[in-house]
Structures are given as structure tokens and as C-alpha cells.
Amino acid sequence: MSEQTLETSFTRQQLVRYAGASGDFNQIHFSDHFATALGLDGVLAHGMLTMGVAMRAATDFAGDPARVTDCSFRFSKPVPVPDDADGTALTVVATVTDDGEGPYQLALIATIDNGETVVGKGKATVSR
Template sequence: MPTPDLNTLVVGDEVANAEHLITRDSLVRYAGASGDFNPIHYRDDIAEFVGLPGVLAHGMLTMGIAIQTVVDWAGDPSRVVDYQVRFTRPVVVDPNDGATLTVSAKAAVIEAENQRARIDVIATVDGRTVLGKAQAWVSFA
């Protein structure tokens, strides 16, 4: 994918979109990589015991998958100079079907003088937002 051009970017443009399947296997791999072995991320009985609707994806996994859509568009991870989200809804990962995270990224603010743009990230599962106020600043300098 070619490097995006700040001069052709327009506020409101959808710059990227993707769907990502999160499976129970994804959770195990993330737990191993992150060291987060909280059983709510892999044991249905524990999730149910603490009142959750099922096994949940790690918040940071969800956040990381969502920003990857912007990184792919930007062409270089070092271009993403700031990224912030609010976790608004947990991602329940079905043991058989997993959960599909749908990500859309749109240009929200363009600062030509600073050679950067704010990209708003919309992340949903089953049409329901799971990350609120997800915003990434991308540098074009």
C-alpha cells in the first residue's frame, strides 16, 4: 500500500477499514505474549462466576488489533505518534465462532502546519461500539 499523502487527505475520508476475527486461540497467544493469564480470558466457568457474559478478549489486544488498521494505512508504525481509547464494552469471544472486530478509520482533523492528522477509529463487534473516543495521530513529517 502506498504511503498516504497529507495534501490529498480530506476530513471525513474513510482511510481504512478491516475485519479481524478474534478466537479463543488468539486469546491464548496474546496471554502468552503479554503475560496476562487472567482466567476471564480463557475459562468460561470463571467468567461466569464473576458475572461476565462469557470469556472476554484482553482490552489491550482489542486496542492493538484496532490500531493495526491505521498502521497498515500509514505504511510505517512509527508514523502513529499518539493513540488513545476508552474501553466502552467488553468483547465476548464465543468458543466456536469467536468475535469479529470491525474497524473503520476516518480522517477527523488535518494539521497541515504540523504535518499530522488525527484519525478516528471506530471499532465494533456485532454493530456495537467496543472502543470509544479511539483516536490516533499520524505524522506525515
Template sequence: MSTPLTEVEVGTELPPLTVHLTRASLVRYAGASGDFNPIHYSDRFAAAIGLPGVVAHGMLTMASAIRVVTDWLGDPSRVIEYGVRFTKPVVVPDDEKGATLEISAKVAAVNEDGTARIDITAVAADEKVLGQARALVRLT
């Protein structure tokens, strides 16, 4: 991080982050979270309920997106609150490439109390997959 957090201004762009999600990523996340919904591993099941294919867990997508902020802060305990709206599922093909999640973020507000609001954008397959993704962080 080149700019001290105390000198951050509205409009400051955080270093972008690229996250690759494969079917193996989904298996590991399912094991850690206990979420074994078949939409996360069965193409047949996903198609039967109208999905375009196996999709990443929403919480995995959300957790991946906040990494752009925690990497920038250098201390995840500085995140005070974080919320998103899920707008599109992240489809994860059954191949070596999987899905690519491109994450960017920008400082939207710097508050007098030493906090800042960070707006996050997460894109997969050229579509925003999260809406109103925002984190409130402690700068000092």
C-alpha cells in the first residue's frame, strides 16, 4: 500500500483483484461451510431448476469480493460492516479454467470519525454479480 490510510481520499481506487473459481474451489468451500446444495456441483440438477450451470456459493463470491478491501487494509479487523446484494450467479464450468471473478473497489466516502465507505464491483463473464457491495472500514 503506497498511500497511508489517513491520507485516503474519495475516489481512491484500490488495487484490483482477480479470483479464479474452479469446481475444486466449490468442493473445498462446501466442505468448509457445510453447504452441499447440488446447484454447486451437479450440472444436471442446476439445469433442472433453470440455472445455466453449476454456480458458486453466494457466500464464497461475497467472501472473495471483500478480499480486495482486506488486502488493501492489511488488517481484516478494520472492516466494520459489509453487505451485498446478489444480482447474478457465478457460473463455474467443469474445466481447468473455471470462472474468473474480477474485483475492483473505490473509496466512496471518508468520514470525520476515521471511517470510510468502500464501494466494491465484482464481475464474472462480463456481468456484475454483486450489487450495492459496500464495506465500512476503519482507517485509523
């Protein structure tokens, strides 16, 4: 089975930039005060940012993003992002689960630096 690994990180600066690009200014994505007032441990990365970054493992595997024809995700846990220079490391592994004659079927699993799985049931279909 073939595998593609992507390693990256999320910082608070990246979350603020994503909020501006997406229009998602929910304060749990940049304010510890607001996040903890809601009972969270701290700021969390946007789910769609996590998904978009995880899809880079699939597009890297495909070579051409247009070859990715379908995807689905199930988030296991949110991604906490501390207010420091390093942020949270994210590792995504895309593994071919079906290498028959049809399109490639990939399983996408994302973990953060403490070993917790944050995307446990990601899938992507890549045309040949």
C-alpha cells in the first residue's frame, strides 16, 4: 500500500489569517478569554482549516489536485492551538486502501503533536 505523509503546524497567526479569508470570526478561534468562558480549554483551529490542510496529503499523492474527485471527514477531536511561537504540530497520513483498477481510495488520518487523533475517518477518492 502506498502512503503520503504531510507534516505542518497551526499557529494563532495562521488562525487569524484563515478567519479573514473564510469570514469565520468565531472568537473560539482566536480568543482564550472567549474560548474558556464557553468551557473550552483554549483556542481551537477551524475545522475547515484542518480539513483543507489534511486534503493536501491527498493532493500531494494525486500530483494534480483536479484528480481528487471526492472526500469526506469525521473529526475525532478539535485541534487546540496555544498562544506561542510553535503552535500545534499536525501530521496527516494518506494511505491507499484500495489499489484496484478503479480510482484510488485513500484513508486520511490526522494526529497532533501529543499523539491524539483529530481526524480519524477521512477519505478521499483520486482518479488514475
